[in-house]
Amino acid sequence: MNTPSTNFLEGTTMAVAATTSTTIASSSAANLTSISEKLSTTTPAPTTTTTLPPYNHACDDFDKYLLANPTVTMPSSGDGSMETSICGRKYYVSKATASRNDAALRCKSLKMALLTLTSFEEMDCLFNFKSATYWTSGSKEDPIYKGEKYKWCSTGFEVSSNLISSERFWSTPNATSDNELERCLAFTKSGQNNGFSLKICTDLLPYICQYTVDCPKTCNKNNSLFDANGNIIKKSSYGLWFSIGNFTYLLGNKPLNWFDNYQRCCALGMETLNVGSLSEQNMLTAFSLTFNKDNWTANFNYWTSGTQKGAPVGNFSWCDPGGPKPLVSSLIWQRGQPDNLGGNESCVHFRFVLNNTGAILSDRNCTNKYIYACKGPLTTTPKPCKASCIASACTRNPNLFVGLELRGKLDGGTKQCLSKIVAKNEDATGDWWLSGTDLNCESNFHWCSIDRGFVSSEVAWKSGHPKVGFDCVYLEARNGSMLLATDNCDEKKKFLCEVRKKGTSGIAMQRECAETWDISPEEIDLLLNVLAFSTANITQNLKCFLKCIGVEVGMIGFGDLNAIATLRNIELVSMEDPVKMERGFVAYDECSGKKSNDECVTAFETYKCGMDKEPNIVNEIVTKNAGNNTVLVPPVPCIPVPRTCWMEEMLPCVADETLIAEFKSTGHTSIGKATAFGPSLNQTAFVSNASSNIGYNVAFAYTYCCSLNMKLLEPETFNDWYLPFGKYAIGGYLYSPLAGTRSISPSQDVWCSNGKPVPEALFEDRWRNNNIKIYCQSTFLVYPLHTDEIWVVSVPGADIPKGMIKQMSNSSATYYLAEQPGKIVGIFFCVPK
Numbered sequence: 001m002n003t004p005s006t007n008f009l010e011g012t013t014m015a016v017a018a019t020t021s022t023t024i025a026s027s028s029a030a031n032l033t034s035i036s037e038k039l040s041t042t043t044p045a046p047t048t049t050t051t052l053p054p055y056n057h058a059c060d061d062f063d064k065y066l067l068a069n070p071t072v073t074m075p076s077s078g079d080g081s082m083e084t085s086i087c088g089r090k091y092y093v094s095k096a097t098a099s100r101n102d103a104a105l106r107c108k109s110l111k112m113a114l115l116t117l118t119s120f121e122e123m124d125c126l127f128n129f130k131s132a133t134y135w136t137s138g139s140k141e142d143p144i145y146k147g148e149k150y151k152w153c154s155t156g157f158e159v160s161s162n163l164i165s166s167e168r169f170w171s172t173p174n175a176t177s178d179n180e181l182e183r184c185l186a187f188t189k190s191g192q193n194n195g196f197s198l199k200i201c202t203d204l205l206p207y208i209c210q211y212t213v214d215c216p217k218t219c220n221k222n223n224s225l226f227d228a229n230g231n232i233i234k235k236s237s238y239g240l241w242f243s244i245g246n247f248t249y250l251l252g253n254k255p256l257n258w259f260d261n262y263q264r265c266c267a268l269g270m271e272t273l274n275v276g277s278l279s280e281q282n283m284l285t286a287f288s289l290t291f292n293k294d295n296w297t298a299n300f301n302y303w304t305s306g307t308q309k310g311a312p313v314g315n316f317s318w319c320d321p322g323g324p325k326p327l328v329s330s331l332i333w334q335r336g337q338p339d340n341l342g343g344n345e346s347c348v349h350f351r352f353v354l355n356n357t358g359a360i361l362s363d364r365n366c367t368n369k370y371i372y373a374c375k376g377p378l379t380t381t382p383k384p385c386k387a388s389c390i391a392s393a394c395t396r397n398p399n400l401f402v403g404l405e406l407r408g409k410l411d412g413g414t415k416q417c418l419s420k421i422v423a424k425n426e427d428a429t430g431d432w433w434l435s436g437t438d439l440n441c442e443s444n445f446h447w448c449s450i451d452r453g454f455v456s457s458e459v460a461w462k463s464g465h466p467k468v469g470f471d472c473v474y475l476e477a478r479n480g481s482m483l484l485a486t487d488n489c490d491e492k493k494k495f496l497c498e499v500r501k502k503g504t505s506g507i508a509m510q511r512e513c514a515e516t517w518d519i520s521p522e523e524i525d526l527l528l529n530v531l532a533f534s535t536a537n538i539t540q541n542l543k544c545f546l547k548c549i550g551v552e553v554g555m556i557g558f559g560d561l562n563a564i565a566t567l568r569n570i571e572l573v574s575m576e577d578p579v580k581m582e583r584g585f586v587a588y589d590e591c592s593g594k595k596s597n598d599e600c601v602t603a604f605e606t607y608k609c610g611m612d613k614e615p616n617i618v619n620e621i622v623t624k625n626a627g628n629n630t631v632l633v634p635p636v637p638c639i640p641v642p643r644t645c646w647m648e649e650m651l652p653c654v655a656d657e658t659l660i661a662e663f664k665s666t667g668h669t670s671i672g673k674a675t676a677f678g679p680s681l682n683q684t685a686f687v688s689n690a691s692s693n694i695g696y697n698v699a700f701a702y703t704y705c706c707s708l709n710m711k712l713l714e715p716e717t718f719n720d721w722y723l724p725f726g727k728y729a730i731g732g733y734l735y736s737p738l739a740g741t742r743s744i745s746p747s748q749d750v751w752c753s754n755g756k757p758v759p760e761a762l763f764e765d766r767w768r769n770n771n772i773k774i775y776c777q778s779t780f781l782v783y784p785l786h787t788d789e790i791w792v793v794s795v796p797g798a799d800i801p802k803g804m805i806k807q808m809s810n811s812s813a814t815y816y817l818a819e820q821p822g823k824i825v826g827i828f829f830c831v832p833k
């Protein structure tokens with residue numbers, strides 16, 4: 001009769017049915033007798049074939065018995081009790097005896113499973129239990145078909161061959177048996193002789209039940225990922241590898257859910273990351289504490305194989321290939337963890353915290369995406385070679401004018417930038433040493449100054465190069481062509497150095513990329529405006545600007561997205577917000593597959609996808625990388641901006657016959673009039689109207705003079721100045737722009753029209769005989785009407801060529817030329833060619 005009683009395990013009321021172990025055991029004995037009869041029955045073999053008798057897999061009878069008895073009476077309070085092992089795990093230890101299958105059924109009634117011991121550490125954890133021989137769920141495979149194989153029937157995993165082959169596994173040297181009926185594994189706890197032995201499955205023994213978790217039942221290695229020697233093909237493409245103690249670890253480069261993480265590691269012939277002991281966790285902590293957030297090149301958040309799925313809350317186990325293995329109680333969890341937040345956090349997450357906290361665990365939802373991580377036996381596969389760079393530190397010599405760094409990398413943007421320099425500076429042609437080399441690592445070229453390998457898609461070699469035996473890389477600059485070549489490192493060549501401009505590293509990097517690809521501040525702002533960006537027509541240069549930024553911050557490398565660096569940026573802006581991090585990882589998963597033959601397009605499509613999916617996270621990443629970090633101070637105050645013939649090269653110079661006729665017949669135009677010019681005042685020049693409110697756009701002045709078939713002032717002697725300027729003074733400073741000049745050195749300009757030097761004697765005192773006439777911003781030359789000398793002026797904060805031409809495109813004729821105390825005024829003169 002069924003009577004209610006209090007369940008001593010859970011503290012709840014359940015129905016308990018009276019039964020005896022012998023009744024159930026008789027059914028189990030009948031099954032084993034049937035098996036025995038099959039094994040002892042022989043059939044005369046035919047002359048040509050042999051038929052194997054029927055066989056049972058190790059757990060056939062175990063599984064069938066549990067299925068045939070879906071309900072069973074729970075053990076009474078006197079049959080056993082809950083015990084805690086020295087490792088902090090809870091077990092049910094029986095006093096009553098039962099057959100092996102009946103024991104499994106009784107564990108099932110307790111919502112537990114018959115004991116499995118998958119490691120010697122687990123065996124040692126039972127040290128404090130009463131000495132006895134207990135049933136486990138281990139079974140030996142039918143010898144007629146399978147031979148010496150064992151399986152844990154509670155979990156479905158094979159018993160590790162490493163355990164079976166060890167003397168320590170067995171209670172005595174002769175614990176195994178040739179008796180075909182002795183197929184069930186029992187664990188003997190007896191002082192120093194703990195171990196397993198084979199018993200007849202119908203023997204009546206006490207038993208131990210444990211909580212177990214639902215681990216994946218398959219773990220298949222993907223042989224297509226390995227070469228003929230058993231080595232992983234393209235090993236480095238899976239993430240970062242390192243070895244500590246007796247293990248080799250892989251910190252992956254892709255976010256996966258918990259189950260996919262498990263399968264990924266299986267495919268690579270490894271286990272999912274697990275932390276078998278406190279000492280192992282301490283070694284991982286010690287490893288991480290040698291880094292900080294600036295030099296840590298891995299990610300921070302990884303999955304482990306730990307789970308409590310299928311077990312009561314708090315009973316976590318590692319899902320090893322050999323079956324569940326309980327977590328040791330001494331492992332360090334994040335404060336407040338595990339908390340099973342929301343009742344659905346069943347899997348164990350691993351995090352590197354780069355402070356004294358180190359490596360810690362927490363519980364998370366198994367469907368969340370974190371970076372996959374794997375673990376395996378210590379391996380010593382050879383590392384790929386890396387070119388040898390100069391070992392000495394790169395240190396500025398304060399006695400020299402500059403202390404820069406040998407030029408590293410030559411991507412599309414850099415080539416474009418250098419091409420402009422070569423086109424405008426004859427001295428820039430020639431052969432220039434760079435920081436590239438393959439010294440001691442044939443054909444594996446490396447940029448020493450930035451510690452990166454060459455990106456093949458961005459490297460243009462000179463025909464016949466690189467040459468074997470010539471290990472150092474130089475740049476051959478000829479007529480706008482930029483090609484790499486190799487030579488003997490001892491050869492004498494010019495060398496090309498670079499330095500980042502003053503500013504925070506992020507801002508300086510942004511400015512460089514913007515200048516390289518001719519991007520305005522307005523276009524940069526567009527990138528962070530979600531609504532405007534989604535509908536804007538994005539230019540190719542802006543796409544390449546995005547790629548340039550991605551390369552500089554390490555998020556783009558080797559032609560595509562750098563997974564680890566990109567994921568790390570997501571982590572850094574969402575570290576304490578798991579939900580936000582999950583959204584970022586999901587967005588990465590969706591956007592990281594964008595590919596194009598044009599790497600600028602790939603960068604743009606990836607960025608656009610990120611802005612569509614998670615604009616706030618993308619904006620935070622951009623802000624972080626352009627943020628208030630250490631200010632870089634170059635060894636020179638700035639990079640001087642030489643004057644160029646930008647007007648002559650970029651603006652049309654076309655005569656307007658209608659305007660010329662009007663000027664000749666009337667002596668004036670809508671914006672100016674004729675004036676006498678020359679020492680004898682016998683020539684005619686044009687002078688614009690003067691204003692106290694505006695100045696003229698220099699580009700406009702140039703093209704207007706061209707329209708009159710004239711030119712801006714281009715004096716070669718003091719006589720060329722002779723104009724009645726005084727009559728045009730209106731109470732302020734008047735500046736007349738001069739014709740275009742080109743700086744051929746920091747101290748010398750030539751006129752763009754004829755290449756003749758601008759006379760030194762014509763400059764005002766502060767610039768006369770001064771070695772430096774170019775500055776940190778763009779400048780042009782003017783003639784102030786209140787003096788008889790040339791001045792060098794700039795528009796504060798402006799790029800003069802770009803600003804002038806942009807205003808011209810907007811049909812604006814005016815522009816403030818320079819600022820002096822008092823008035824801002826402007827005027828220009830055109831003289832005969």
